[in-house]
Amino acid sequence: MRIEGSYRFDAPPERVWAVLQDPAALAACIPGCQTLEPVAEHEFAATLSVGVAAFKGTYNGRVRVAELDPPHRYDLHVEGSGRTGFVKGVGHISLEPDGGSATQVKVVGDAQVGGPVLSVASRLVVPTAKMLMNQFFAAMQRWLRASPM
Amino acid sequence: MAVATPTKAFGAAIKRREDPRFITGKGQYTDDVRLLNMATMAILRSPYGHARITRIDVESARRAPGVLAVYTGKDIQSVAPSMPCAWLIPNSDLKTPNYPPLAVDRVRYFGEGVAMVVAENGYQAKDALDLIEVDYEPLPAVVDQEQAVQEGAPQLHDDVPHNLAFTWHIAGGDADAAIRDADVVIRQRFINQRLLPTAIETRGAVADFNQATGDLTIWLTSQNPHIHRLLISLVLGIPEHKIRVIARDVGGGFGSKIPLYAGEVLAIIASRDLGRPVRWSEERSENYVATTHGRDHIQDVELAANRDGRITGLRVKAWASLGAYLSTAAPGVPTWLFGLILSGCYDIPNADCTVYGVFTNKTPTDAYRGAGRPEATYLIERMVDLLAAELKLDPAEVRRKNFIPADKFPYTVANGGLTYDSGNYQGTLDKALELVDYQALRREQEEARRQGRMMGIGFSTYVEVCGLAPSAAAGAMGFQGGLWESATVRVHPTGKVVVLTGTSPHGQGEETAFAQIVADELGVDVNDVEVVHGDTAQIQYGMGTYGSRTAVVGGAAIAVACQKVREKALKIAAHMMEVAPEDVEWADGRFRVKGAPETSKTIADVALHSYLAWSMPQGVTPGLEEGHFYDPSNNVFPFGCHICVVEIDRDTGDVAIKRYVAVDDCGPVINPMLVDGQLHGGIAQGIAQALFEEAVYDENGQLLTGTMMDYAVPKAADLPKFELARTVTPSPHNPLGIKGIGEAGTIAASPAVVNAVVDALSPLGIKHIDMPLKPEKVWRAIEQASR
Amino acid sequence: MYPAPFRYHAPRSLDEAIRLLAEHGDEAKILAGGHSLLPAMRLRLAQPKVLVDIGRVPDLSGIRLDGGTLVIGAMTTHREIERSSAVKERCPLLAEVAPHIGDVQVRHRGTIGGSLAHADPASDWPAAILALDAGLKVIGPNGERTIPARDFFVDVLTTALAPDEVLAEIRIPRPGRAGAYEKARNRASGFAVVGVAVAAEQQDGKVASIGIGITGAAGRPARAEAAEQVLLGRPASPDTLSEAAAQAAVGLDCTPDLHASAEYRRHLVQILTRRALSRALGV
Structure with a gap:
């Protein structure tokens, strides 16, 4: 499954970068994130309660940041599994200045989703993944707006 | 005195006698069985296509409310190490890797069982499944059979190099030379997609083991209860005479209820351990992963011909995906049932066929309506059109x-x-052409094309091999059983008749058809005949229902048993009428004195006499009951011509079937309504394969079509009116002259539809599209060709 | 099939229903026909702890006229809408859409409100509701409000309904407009691969009002606003219709799945829009 998205932040790349790497921001903005514990440098153990409408599940997994090239690009590796399925994927995230004071964040993600949920509801997986990604970046945009310069 | 002639039951469109109980909810399917103290079993299934199991923790499940037992693969290993394969094709280097009922340390397909729970009820069993923790280490999967045999592909079984289960070859004449010397050689690759059989009743079992007597009674969704009894005995070591298999009503099977599966074996183990009846019933999404799939064939085909269109040779290489393990009859389906019938109804002097049976990370495949013959028929019918x-x-x-x-x-x-026993292929083609008004149809097509509409006409002239038999052939093919069939005909003192058949009808309507045979053979009313099937405690032995063999082989066994009854009855009737047996004849359903037909006895008269037995002829024993084990001398070969007319929506690629004409020949017809019904259902499944059915896996071995929201079974609204007609060419060796019709519709329909679609698209230069011809695929082909 | 354990409530009043929803928050789901929720529960994909069955709440079903507005109670079944003479007369588009849903048995149980609140991205009603500029009256602890259809569908299976709100009515303004629904049907589910509903009015030879609702194509149903703009105030002709249809997929983030690629869906949106416009506008 390939998903793509593009998000505009009203801040220069350096600031956006800092927020995107901030564990507190991540914990607050990852949809359904219940716990986010650092387990190594750039790596977290996470418990997520995610889903859509009544289709909710609890997933345990890991989030790892790699290939850091601040403030231009990094890879976000996500791996998780729950009772109804599992996901393993990587998002290639790049930050590009947009004018002087804004940043375009582009995401190209490639994820493997599996388990019973894929078998019985594959048509909802891509739109749900997109929705969760949109929710994440929308929350990040709000976080950035709300956090002091 | 005028003697009333009894209505001939054979050939009458009598309504199905089984239907009142089905349509009023009074059938007894496996899941209807309720026993005192019955527990329910549920199976935890692998979410991965291929993975190592690194840990299973069942402790919280064991402590969950209502849970009676929890088993993992390790617990089962010593009790039932492997599921059986019963079709051991010779000269093929066949490998039969271990097939554990529950995976032990590795799962090889999505949906493979890894643990099971037995609880007081189904809710508790399912709740407990959620508490089982399994750690998997995912392994690379291989889902394409051609890739699976490549160097470096993921290996499913340590003892099967290159995942190659077998290589099977059959040939006659010299196909290589024919291709070398031909005026024209057509080459085409075909993909015959994977299908989900989707019987309306999912599979299930109720196992009741009596610890005191050692008797096992098991209600089972089975097409062949005696074969299941034998296999259960072999797998679990329970003596055959201590096992009773009951399959009273079975809601369809299409081949998927031939094999012995892990589910029933596990239910028996649990019942034996717990001393309680254990019920197991598949959910539909479980059925889609745990019950065998069908087809999944890749074929490379070469056809040689002279410039005038005379075919001189055929060479086929096929890769059959067997899934992760060998199901009971799996090796026979893509080999014998495919390779022998490749040349169809054509006189092809040179043919050569190689089949590679390949393990892949998918649900095991086995017979599915037509089993091998649709793959062969599609191939040759497409090649003839090409x-x-x-x-x-x-x-x-x-x-x-x-x-x-x-x-x-x-x-x-x-x-x-x-x-081939008999045929008149030209006859069915001519009749179909006439019915469809072929010349007018082609003119209509020209006119449509002038208007820019895409109309197509497709043919399928098929012959199939069915009435699966004889036993000697079964032996030569490595099938681990005979292919005869048995019948017992028991006439009660009041003249009512019970027929015990070794076949196991599961929706086809043989309770009606068999009664019609008996009615004529014994001169009794159809309603005075009870047909009993699906119970190993009542019925002698039998081979079951598949391969369009039930009426042909099972019906013949009944007819011969009836004739034996009549032979004995004639002696008694002669004695009753005080004449010599030579002076008695069977006429119009009665024993009559030759030359004095008004002196007569019915079977009922004789039956009462035979049971009273106060005065029997010399050497004739009391009672009126005969049995027969019938082993045919050959298969039967029904045939026909199907013509499909389609119109394609150029903008969306949607295919609409405008007409569907089928002229079939299955010899004399016992009950035309039943034959039409079999054709309707069969054609529906054939059309569905051509247009929309497809089991889809992703590259990790995840089944993506896990419910009917994504797997398109045919619905009435998807289908056209079927225009059916028949010709009658009897089989010369069958006692009733009949041929099977259960699979013919499915075998014939897919190529007729695809040929019609390709015909419609031919002005664009399109030569082939693989099934299913879903709108997007057709649209893309049109777009590409119009560029 | 065995769902996970849940508690079942069948309130007799809307107040009671809302109170139950407020009490249980995220753990509760409304049962309003159950033709999407129950299958998901039986597959254990959905495991709500509490079900609030609003089937016994009075006054939530039925079809009536309120001045110029056609009002359909949320618990009205698809079948009732299909067979209603008021709907046939006042809003033929709805009568045309209804038979596309499931089969007769499903239509006898499933409700329009249940379907809209579930917001399956491939269901049929949203296309019509959007095209018709319907208002969705919802009632919650703080009283009622009416959400315009175009604000109701937020994302896949997600609406503007708060967890403690109940959808009560679907209000169709300006009934009597011409309509048409064109659908490429998923052969497996019967849902829309793409469905396009058009509601339109012509005055003095020009398109006076037009709504084009699209379902199935993306993660949420949407209006084809660019296409509408092409037609508004212009005469309906083969050329203007084609021009509009070419704009029908603008802004749509089409979803790829097993049954159709994003590209094919985009193509279908245009083809089906052209066909629906043609029928609705009689061109």
Whole structure:
């Protein structure tokens, strides 16, 4: 499954970068994130309660940041599994200045989703993944707006 | 005195006698069985296509409310190490890797069982499944059979190099030379997609083991209860005479209820351990992963012909996906049931067929309606159309040119030596052409094309091999059983008749058809005949229902048993009428004194006499009951011509079937309503394969079509009106002259539809599209060709 | 099939229903026909702890006229809408859409409100509701409000309904407009691969009002606003219709799945829009 998205932040790349790497921001903005514990440098153990409408599940997994090239690009590796399925994927995230004071964040993600949920509801997986990604970046945009310069 | 002639039941469109109980909810399916103290079992299934199991923790499940037992693969390993394969094809280097009922340390397909829970009820069993923790280490999966045999592909079984279960070859004549010397050679690759059989009743079992007596009674969704009894005995070591298998009503099978599965074996183990009845019933999404799938064939085909359209040779290489393990009859389906019938109804002197059976990370495959023969028929019928297109000949004309002529029967095919019993292929083609008004239809097509509409006409002239038998052939093919059938005909003192058949009808309507045979043979009313099937405690032995064999082999056994009853009854009747047996004849359903037909006895008269037995002829024993084990001398070969007319929506690629005409020949028809019903259902499944059914896996071995939201079973609204007609060419060796019709519709329909679609698209230069012809695929082909 | 354990409530009043929803928050789901929720529960994909069955709440079903507005109670079944003479007369588009849903048995149980609140991205009603500029009256602890259809569908299976709100009515303004629904049907589910509903009015030879609702194509149903703009105030002709249809997929983030690629869906949106416009506008 390939998903793509593009998000505009009203801040220069350096600031956006800092927020995107901030564990507190991540914990607050990852949809359904219940716990986010650092387990190594750039790596977290996470418990997520995610889903859509009544289709909710609890997933345990890991989030790892790699290939850091601040403030231009990094890879976000996500791996998780729950009772109804599992996901393993990587998002290639790049930050590009947009004018002087804004940043375009582009995401190209490639994820493997599996388990019973894929078998019985594959048509909802891509739109749900997109929705969760949109929710994440929308929350990040709000976080950035709300956090002091 | 005028004697009333009893109505002949054979040939009458009598309504199905089984239907009142079905339509009023009074059938007894496996899941209807309720026993005192019955527990329910549920199976935890693998979410991965291929993975190592690194840990299973069942402790919280064991402590969950209502849980009676929890088992993992390790617990089962010593009790039932492997599921059986019962079709051991010879000269093929067949590998039969271990097939554990529950995975032990590795799962090889999505949905493979890894643990099971038995609880007081189904809710508790399912709740407990959620508490089982399994750690998996995912392994690379391989889902394509051609890739699976490549160097470096993921290996499923340590003892099966390159995932190659077998290589099977059959040939006759010299296909290589024919291809080398041909005027024209057509080459095409076909993909015959994977399908989910989707019987309306999912599989299930109720196992009741009596610890005191050691008796096992098991209600089972089975097409062959006696074979299941034998296999259960072999797998679990329970003596055969201590096992009773009951399959009273079974809601369809399409081949998927032939194999022995892990589910029933596990239910038996649990019942034996707990001393309680254990019920197991698949959910639909479980059925889609745990019950065998069908087809999944890749074929490379070469057809050689002369410039005038005469076919001279055929060479086929096929890769059959067997899934992760060998199901009970799996090796026979893509080999014998495919390779022997490859040349169809054409006189092809040189043929050569190689089949590779390959393990892949998918649900095991086995028989699915037609089993091998649809794959063969699709291939040859598509090739004939491709040849006609290449030579710019009418596809009907090319068929005519290559048909085995009606006066050449019995006809022995080049590859493998099947002998077709009888046929008149030209006859069914002519009748179908007339019915559809072929010349007018082609003119209509020209007119449509002038208007920019895409109309197509497709043929399928098929012959199939069915009535699966004889036992000697089964032996030569490595099938681990006979292919005869048995019958007991028991006439009660009041003249009512009970027939015990070793076949196991599961929706086809043989309770009606068999009663019709008996009614004529014994001169009794159809309603005075009870047909009993599906219970190993009542019925002698039997081989079951599959391969369109039930009426042909099972019906013949009944007819012969009836004739034996009559032979005995004649002696008693003669004694009753105080004449010599030579002076008695069977006429109009009664024993009559020759020359004095008003002196007569019915079977009922004789039956009462025989049971009272106060005065029996010398040497004749009391009672009126005879049995027969019938082993045919050959298979039967029904045939026909199906014509499909389609119109394609150029903008969306949607295919609409405008007409569907089928002329079939299955010899004399016992009950035309039943035959039409079999054709309707069969054609529906064939059309569905052509247009929309497809089991889809992703590259990790995840089944993506896990419910009917994504797997398209045919619905009435998807289908056209079927215009059916028949010709009648009896089988010369069957006592009733009959041929099977259960699979013919499915075998015939897919190529007729695809040929029609390709015909519609041919002005764009489109030569082939693989099934299913979903709108997007057709649209893309149109877009590409119009560029 | 065995769902996970849940508690079942069948309130007799809307107040009671809302109170139950407020009490249980995220753990509760409304049962309003159950033709999407129950299958998901049986597959254990959905495991709500509490079900609030609003089937016994009075006054939530039925079809009536309120001045110029056609009002359909949320618990009205698809079948009732299909067979209603008021709907046939006042809003033929709805009568045309209804038979596309499931089969007769499903239509006898499933409700329009249940379907809209579930917001399956491939269901049929949203296309019509959007095209018709319907208002969705919802009632919650703080009283009622009416959400315009175009604000109701937020994302896949997600609406503007708060967890403690109940959808009560679907209000169709300006009934009597011409309509048409064109659908490429998923052969497996019967849902829309793409469905396009058009509601339109012509005055003095020009398109006076037009709504084009699209379902199935993307993660949420949407209006084809660019296409509408092409037609508004212009005469309906083969050329203007084609021009509009070419704009129908603008802004749509089409979803790829097993049954159709994003590209094919985009193509279908245009083809089906052209066909629906043609029928609705009689061109």
